[in-house]
Amino acid sequence: MDTIYLSDRTRPEPWNKGKLIGQKPPFKAKEVWSIRIRLQIADHKRDLALFDLAIDSKLRGCDLVRLRVNDLWIGGEIRHRAKLVQSKTGAPVQFEVTQQTRDALEAWRRFKGLNPQDWLFPSRKDPARPISTRQYGRIVNRWVGMIGLPISAYGTHSLRRTKATLIYRKTGNVRAVQLLLGHTKLDSTVRYLGVELEDALELAESIEL
DSSP, X not given: OOOOOOOGGGSOOOTTTTOOOSOOOOOOHHHHHHHHHHHHHHTOHHHHHHHHHHHHHOOOHHHHTTXXXXXXXXXXXXXXXXXXXXXXXXXXXXXXXXXXXXXXXHHHHHXXXXXXXXXXXXOSSOTTSBOOHHHHHHHHHHHHHHTTOXXXXXXXXXXXXXXXXXXXXXXXXXXXXXXXXXXXXXXXXXXXXXXXXXHHHHHHHTOOO
């Protein structure tokens, strides 16, 4: 019996055709500053506060957008360190709020006239709701395009991974990064950083026999 071959037209298109598979890369330090400077020049107070807080907090988008003013402010001042319970894992996580981020947040709060119980980043259509994770994703896409990077290659997780990756690169301390990301298992942090193979190769290259 003759073998019948399916024509190219009848073959199903691969689900990943035209898509970048894998984790979104973190931003490099120069890219962080490039975005930040553009937001400062444009006087985009909300975006600058959102961007700086995303970098500092290392929070997932779902937790970042649902922050309220009183999650960060106490007694009229912004906390240097904040703590919240992650919606995905139910585990608490702490994060630092640097002076740069505190300045951006305070400028945004005053400009918007936010009260303690208000969402930190309210929706423009309905202030009773925070911006959605989808809207946050579109904002991130705008930042990425603003500095000429491919939008398809980056996402909200790029912001979550940026400072964590820089800390790991500088210290090699996976345990510290695990705590900062709020991971319950160290293996999750190792996979999330995606650097173990590269590190192993660098070690191998440094040894001469």
